[in-house]
Amino acid sequence: MEKQRIEFIDLAKGLCISLVVLFHIHSFETTTETALRFFRMPLYYFLSGIFFREYTGLLSFSVKKINKLIIPYLFFFLVAYLAGIVCHFLHFYEKGIIEEPFHWNMIFDIFTKLSRGDNIGYNSPIWFLISLFEVNILFYILRIGIKNDRILLLSAFLIGILSILAGLNKLPYFIDRSLIAFPFFAVGYYCRNLILTTKEIGKGKLYLFAACCFAFIYFCATLSEPTRDTFFIHYLAGLSGIGMILSVSKALNKLPLISYIGRYSLVVLGFHTFLVGPMRFIFSFASPVGQYILSFIAIAILMRFLIIPISIKFFPYFTAQKDLIKLPNKE
Structure with missing residues (x-):
């Protein structure tokens, strides 16, 4: 029996993956874009923290996360390599449709x-799946030794702050990104009951809170780069952005197309980069803003009516819909 969906969470994920897709279509060097960077990916860590479960032990937990994150990563990695071969023989790089030339040794x-600590060619966004796996495992291990939620939260922030202060960068398999993002996951876990069981709040209050959050992160985006990159601004602005998206999602509850791609955001994450180049090429007749909007609409529609339905029907074990590796004991 399928679990009942929490619609505003699907919408939050849909809004977030939409921002990711829009960023990869075109990145405008504006204050608004800088503001969006504060929370675009942290929201995913936060939402994953909300739904953290220990299962029956570290083994079952690890197997579950391998099914949900590592197997999809390997699948999207191989699909990217095959897409690269196709683009190579169709001369997409020479035609300006894609930005990176194909090399046969990309398989390595x-x-x-x-x-x-570098992204792979043709499908760089899937780095997040490895990072989220690392964050889950680290949190589980920390949870074993620390049972008090407040101390656990404090420890997570200590790890994240020290990682920023140490200037960690380009560590193998994105460990630096995982450590810095770790507090967002912990806050999601700490706030899970508040987020999922809170009483109804008036839409006016939710929109007002969202507007205040946006005003704050927009202000942070206007700060000079050294100030903007401090751990204080990083986490406070990130959490404000998360609060903004959750408030708007709670107020709207559901937007059919956005909520749908949010429900299958992992599929969108893994496949959208294959469409970005062709869509920009197809809509090259439009202005930059027109190209931006038309490309997103086309990608969202293709995801909704073609790519997601095919993925969940024919590749459920590789897109986190079913478990490829069975747990020793069924949960």
């Missing part, structure tokens, strides 16, 4: 580039 990126 998982051992070479990732070990240097």
